[in-house]
Amino acid sequence: MGCDDMKDLLPLVAGGEARDDERQAVKDHVSHCAPCSRELDLFREARANLALLREGEVPAGTWKSIWSNVRADLFPPRISRSLFFFDLGLRYAAVLMVGLAVGVGSYVVTRPARVLPPSGGGAADPATFVSFQGQPAPIQPVTSAPVPLRAEVNQRPKFYAPRVKPDGSCYLPRVEAIPTGGERDY
């Protein structure tokens, strides 16, 4: 057998996997072939270097942590029946409270604006109402000063209340009081 044939057997002889006849053939060849003998020594040296990796130092706590993690996964601690129901009750209560909070919050944000009573006194002129056709509608005499509306912030426009005659009828707003601008010359 030549060196080319030997080269395929050298790794197996170095590792001890070669058959008896293969081992003998290699032994006979390397006894008179220095390059193949050197090659066989290099394979044995590589194998010895690999054996250095068999074991070594590990980070502290590795062995304990392997078992504790395996145990936590396969044998979780059992809780008592009462604790289980207590935990379940707490979870439902938490969900209920969150739902209540969301409901109350939604109500507060979306409720309609309230009309607040006026802060002080003061007589105010009653308003007059003009009917749809433009005719003044009959009104009841005002016995007490009407209460002007105090609007909420950004809620209602302001009204200019006309003056009241002594007999109880009302004037339309005075011309001078009407804002200028926009009039047309018909």
Next chain:
Amino acid sequence: MPDAAEVGLIQRCQQGNEDAFRQLVEKYQRRTYWIAYNMLNNYETAREISQEAFIRVYRNIGRFDVKKNFYTWLYQIVVNLCIDRMRKLSHGKTVDLDGVGGLADPHRGPSEAGEKSELRRRVHLALLRLPPKYKAVLTLRDIQGFSCEEISEIVECTNATVRWRLHRARKLFKAIWDGKGVEIGDETDAGESN
């Protein structure tokens, strides 16, 4: 054939005995860990693989035949998990070593950590460059000292295939160590019989 004490332990595990399983874990965790570490070269990943392997063993121990060797089944799971992890990390790429510099540099002086740890580091680096199938047989045979029969059970192939892979793995490892450019190519070799 497994010994009687181990058979008893396994049978108690099959009945859900936590203490029996703890004894099995303590018996095999070191070797399991070092197989995973040699294949992946990472302490944290090796620990995760070991834990996952033991968890899978316990979950399937009901189907285990006590007449067979427990450790070959365990290490089979470990090797498969390691190969899956390596494939995930490398996305299936194999390493083309053409032009890569040699690791056994005679002009390199000893590192501060000591010659032995430097040597271990270089061996690890060379081992990392092998494809998963070759790395597995080399780890099991040359590092952990399993026989070819045991390796054939662990990696689920014939004795001849194990021999072929060892032959190829050692040649590749030596070529990497010597700094020669080697194209590893596809993991499926023509010389494999399975």
